Amino acid sequence: MQNVTLNNGVEMPILGFGVYQIPADQTEQAVSEALAAGYRLLDTAAAYGNEEAVGRAIKSSGIPREDLFVTTKLWIQDAPAQDNTKRAFETSLNKLGLDYLDLYLMHQPYGDVYGQWRAMEDLNREGRAKAIGVANFYPDRLLDLIINNEITPQVNQIETHPFFQRADYQELMRGNDVQIQSWGGFAEGKNDLFTNPLLAEIGEKYGKSVAQVVLRWLTQRGVVAIPKSVRAERMAENFDIFDFELTDDQMAAIATLDTGTSLFFDHHDPEIVAWLSKRRLDG
Numbered sequence: 001m002q003n004v005t006l007n008n009g010v011e012m013p014i015l016g017f018g019v020y021q022i023p024a025d026q027t028e029q030a031v032s033e034a035l036a037a038g039y040r041l042l043d044t045a046a047a048y049g050n051e052e053a054v055g056r057a058i059k060s061s062g063i064p065r066e067d068l069f070v071t072t073k074l075w076i077q078d079a080p081a082q083d084n085t086k087r088a089f090e091t092s093l094n095k096l097g098l099d100y101l102d103l104y105l106m107h108q109p110y111g112d113v114y115g116q117w118r119a120m121e122d123l124n125r126e127g128r129a130k131a132i133g134v135a136n137f138y139p140d141r142l143l144d145l146i147i148n149n150e151i152t153p154q155v156n157q158i159e160t161h162p163f164f165q166r167a168d169y170q171e172l173m174r175g176n177d178v179q180i181q182s183w184g185g186f187a188e189g190k191n192d193l194f195t196n197p198l199l200a201e202i203g204e205k206y207g208k209s210v211a212q213v214v215l216r217w218l219t220q221r222g223v224v225a226i227p228k229s230v231r232a233e234r235m236a237e238n239f240d241i242f243d244f245e246l247t248d249d250q251m252a253a254i255a256t257l258d259t260g261t262s263l264f265f266d267h268h269d270p271e272i273v274a275w276l277s278k279r280r281l282d283g
């Protein structure tokens with residue numbers, strides 16, 4: 001497994017396993033199979049409703065805690081955000097059955113972002129969150145957070161796939177020592193990704209699937225990827241991407257697929273802002 005080094009020296013695997021949209025009753029088995037396949041980076045969130053199942057799989061795996069890299073995410077907190085962020089962190093930690101997190105992300109760029117971030121900075125200083133970062137932050141929000149706070153986010157997890165490649169934004173993040181991480185790396189199959197002629201042709205040259213080409217493209221760009229699957233054979237396939245390398249011409253060809261726009265939702269859209277900002281987690 002290849003690692004990336006975050007701006008505070010923490011090592012993070014460049015390929016992991018995500019559990020977004022995996023039902024809680026299927027998550028434990030899926031995570032257990034992912035760990036058996038070799039994954040050591042696990043990505044969940046309070047909003048996914050499956051932290052407890054991830055925790056059970058970690059406990060039953062017998063894998064030493066220090067060999068795992070576990071991420072979860074903070075949902076938008078009511079005031080006082082700083083106190084409620086710390087309570088939310090404790091809730092997630094208890095559900096996962098862990099003493100610390102490797103990475104704690106602010107899931108959305110809304111609410112009292114500053115209050116939430118101050119609490120996350122405290123958790124980082126205490127060593128309870130080895131690294132902290134954000135998700136779904138566009139350049140303006142990310143730079144605002146960096147400029148006006150003490151700790152620069154270690155990671156920004158954003159929509160990144162062949163149809164929305166974020167290359168310019170990745171360069172901006174690199175210039176500010178923020179690691180880019182992809183969600184939706186397969187675009188959830190939109191735009192017929194899995195039958196895309198260009199990606200399929202490249203895959204044929206290496207005896208690889210379209211999914212493997214996409215994951216190789218992401219990781220070769222230095223983007224941390226967290227593919228999701230509930231099928232053990234697909235997990236193993238997704239993990240098997242480090243025995244080939246795309247050429248410069250192939251990388252350039254894939255770059256032509258970029259539409260420059262989200263296939264899911266725009267965090268600048270007032271309706272999206274209102275919908276996400278009003279959502280609260282049960283309990």
